[in-house]
Amino acid sequence: MRHFRQQIGDRVASILDLTSTDLADSMTDPPSQDLGDLSLPCFQLAKQLKKSPPEIATQLAQASWDLPWLQSVDTAGPYLNFKVNRSEFARLAVERVLQAGEGWGRGESGQGQTVIVEYSSPNIAKQLAVHHLRSTMLGQAMANLLRWAGHTVISWNHLGDWGTGFGKLLAAWEKYRSTDDLDSPPLEKREDPVSDLNALYVRFNQSCQEEEGLDSIAREWFRKLEAGDPLAVSRWKRIRAVSLHKFDSIYQRLGVSFDKTIGESHYEQGMEAVIAQLQDKGLLVESDGAEVVHVTDQMPPMLIRKQDGATLYGTRDLASAMERHKLYPFDRCLYVVDAGQGLHFKQVFGVLKLLGHEWASHLEHAEFGVMRLKVDGAWKKGKTRGGQVVLLEEVLNQAVQLATRKVQEKNPDLDSQQVEQISEAVGVGAVIFSDMKAARRKDVNFELEKILAFDGETGPYLQYTHVRFCSILRKAASQGLAAGDGRLLEEAEELVLLKRILRFPEVVARAARDAEPSHLSQYLLELASEFNTYYAQHRVLGDDASLSSDRLVLVDALKKTLGRGLQLLCIDPLERM
RNA sequence: GUCCCCGUAGCUCAGCUGGAUAGAGCAUCGGAUUCCUAAUCCGGAGGUCGCAGGUUCGAAUCCUGCCGGGGACGCCA
Incomplete structure (x- = not known):
């Protein structure tokens, strides 16, 4: 969509004789489709040009607009509103998506940048519990998103x-x-x-x-x-x-999956070298028999060595960061670890900075909220120590079991192998999506009933929508219907969908930048919801062959978008369910 | 006590780097299935955006303070 906004921005700049503009980013959607399809608020320009916003809007509206995909330019007070020529816009939109092919949504915002993402990092000899889902899935989705936005990503499992x-x-x-x-x-x-x-x-x-x-x-x-x-x-x-x-x-x-699985044990030999460095810089201070580094006045000192001479995990984190940077001089290094370790990372990053490492500013704690379990009627942070854990594998199995019943009930003709494969994807997908639907910083209460609810804003809803796309495409293929070029897509709901589709690359880039998979989750929900509304109102494959062909190509673009989005979230897009 | 995160509808959450009437889902009430999968869709009801100031033409969004919830604060990871 930015591609189109940019064209408007450039035209505005030339009309007003401005050189540098970031107008493309300040454009929004009008509150209702009656007002227009795209809007430029003129307040910022007013400040620059020392004219009133409505004046500028009027001036711009009266200028000549020769963009073929624009229908009309109007003002509504300080807002400059654009209406799109639906036919031409649709044709261009469809062309963009189809030309990108399998690479649709791929961006170059991360070109030439190396990012390390550390996530999951379980302790050995312990089972994976539900709360491990958070770091594991958020981290994997971030790695996927960053890759799709053009970064070189090294996914890293820092084993305990x-x-x-x-x-x-x-x-x-x-x-x-x-x-x-x-x-x-x-x-x-x-x-x-x-x-x-x-x-x-x-x-x-x-x-x-x-x-x-x-x-x-x-x-x-x-x-x-x-x-x-x-x-x-x-x-x-x-x-x-x-x-x-x-x-x-x-x-x-x-x-x-991980590019690197390296345990803390790996850094054991390097401990003395780290401590020597701290000593050389005069950072190491004795305190109550232990050795610490005072980072800043804003935080308590970081403990480097215990009274008994042993080092701690923080010391190993220092060694790990330095070795990583030597191996892969990164532009960003994300630690997908729960928010409870905020202080720990502040200390680690701070000490690295004190050691003179410029790149310490490239380290980010991509923190997330804790998962709480219901213990004796109260929500508590799940801990292995006292027992009381819910095993991740058991949650997955329960979800798959429920999905199996549902699939068999809805689709009795599938053979058992298909049922098994589909149920696995639906059940696991439901669990994964429930963890990545909300912003990562929010704490989550683990409620199995909610994870297993397959209605509403859920993983199965997205997969179901994808299945609808596939059904339509299958049927069209069996009829031998060819794809059109999209010029007959003139319904309001079709414009809504096309605009939504075109935003996909921007959403991927933003989600990667913010290390926030939920941006993508929310986007996919909106896309699915808008399609399902459309689907209830319009037939894709109808009597009019050329209209059907054009709608078919819309469905294809939707499928490419939702399918890719689901994959980025580690959810398997299904053909049937 | 200090620091960090959160506070939007009964519940769970969206709301992009501030922009035109605050949106979904669940639950609830009422509707839709001769026709591409009803795991769907449509409609009703439901909100002093925690509170108070401030910045701004404009604040749910930015700043400060307060309140409430969660978490972290030296020999675990």
């Missing part, structure tokens, strides 16, 4: 595979061998090894409350791991491997 917690796990492995020996059956052969590991961990933690000395045993195991003790390392590696294997199976269902 290091820390004193693993000392506990290794201690538990040893302690409970008589009741649950992880070597028989071996971890790798078990049905759900991660769940077994998690159970062992929880059990150990509970014992810590009652039994004295378990903590020091756990610390000792972590020390062994750090020192490279063969048994500790081999068990840790096995734990890591089975965890990754499990994660991958879920990532695959969600359409999630």
Whole structure:
């Protein structure tokens, strides 16, 4: 749509003899279609030209407008309103989309820019819970959007595979061998090894409350791991491997993948070098036996090394950022992590800046609101520690199960393989969309009933709309109907749809810029809703063959837009459901 | 106490870098299916945009203060 606004902007600039203009961006849609299809408020110009807004509007309206896709230019007080020549506009719009082909919506706003997106980043030896959905899906959608906007993206999974917690796990492995020996059956052969590991961990933690000395045993195991003790390392590696294997199976269902999966353990060797740098710059300060860096007066100091000499995850984040920048000198690096870690990232970014790294300003905490679970009637942040987690996989399975029933009921002729494939896409899509519908900063209360509601503004609604497009295209193909050029698309609802379609590239660019997938979610809902309104009023394939051909091409453009949009959100666009 | 995020209809949320009468979905009430999938569509009812100032020709949108909710604030990640 910007393409068209730009033409108006250029013409206005030449009429008024202005050189630099950003008029294309200040144009809006009039509040009603009676007033026009596009509007330029003249207040800004009034300031520049020292004339009243209505005066300028009048002057512009009286000038000659030779854009072939414009019908008329009118004023409404300070507003300059344009009416589009529907036939010509439609022809040009359709042409634009179809020429772009599979690359429709692709932008060049990110050309030549490298972006790292860190997301998901689960801890190994723990199951993925529903709340992991947030970082995982938001991050994957951001990566997709940034790529589609032209950036070079490196998607990054910063695995939590290091820390004193693993000392506990290794201690538990040893302690409970008589009741649950992880070597028989071996971890790798078990049905759900991660769940077994998690159970062992929880059990150990509970014992810590009652039994004295378990903590020091756990610390000792972590020390062994750090020192490279063969048994500790081999068990840790096995734990890591089975965890990754499990994660991958879920990532695959969600359409999630990473260019880099690097655990915190990777940075362990680099810790001393980081600390040396901080020391050289005179930033490291002793405080209560620990070592800290004072970032600014606005925030508490960042803890670098504990009293016992061990480093913390923040120190590893410093090392990680520096290594990343060496490998891929990025223009942006997004951390898709919950808002609760705001201070932590401020400290990390601040320390990097103190170290003299210019690129510290390229680091962004793409924060999101927490997911709360209902615990004893109150909404609480879901935590693994106390048990009480809802497993992501179980939520997916429940959604798919419900979708299966629905698909079978609506479409009894499908064979079982089709039902399975469609249900998976609908169920998983519903879960994914429910997580990305609202702005990422909003906290979300986990309500299974709402996720499983397939009516209204939901993933299934979008997929259903896509299915309608496909049905029409299938039917047209079976009739051998050719695509038209769009010049007969003169209905008001058709203009609404064409304008909506043309905004797609702008929406992608904005969503990428703001790291805000919900911009796309909202856009797709509007597109679907406008189409369904149209669909209820007009027949696409009717008696008039040439009109049908033109409407067909509109449906094709809609399908390209919605289909691509769904893919960017990791939702599978379906042919039937 | 300090800092961060949020506060729009009964509930869940849109509202783009300020622009012409604040929009959806759910729930509720009433309608639509000979015809491209009714997982849909149409209509009714429902709002002092938390409150008070300020900036501006113009504020739900920007600034300040207050209130309410959530979160973070040193040896977990």
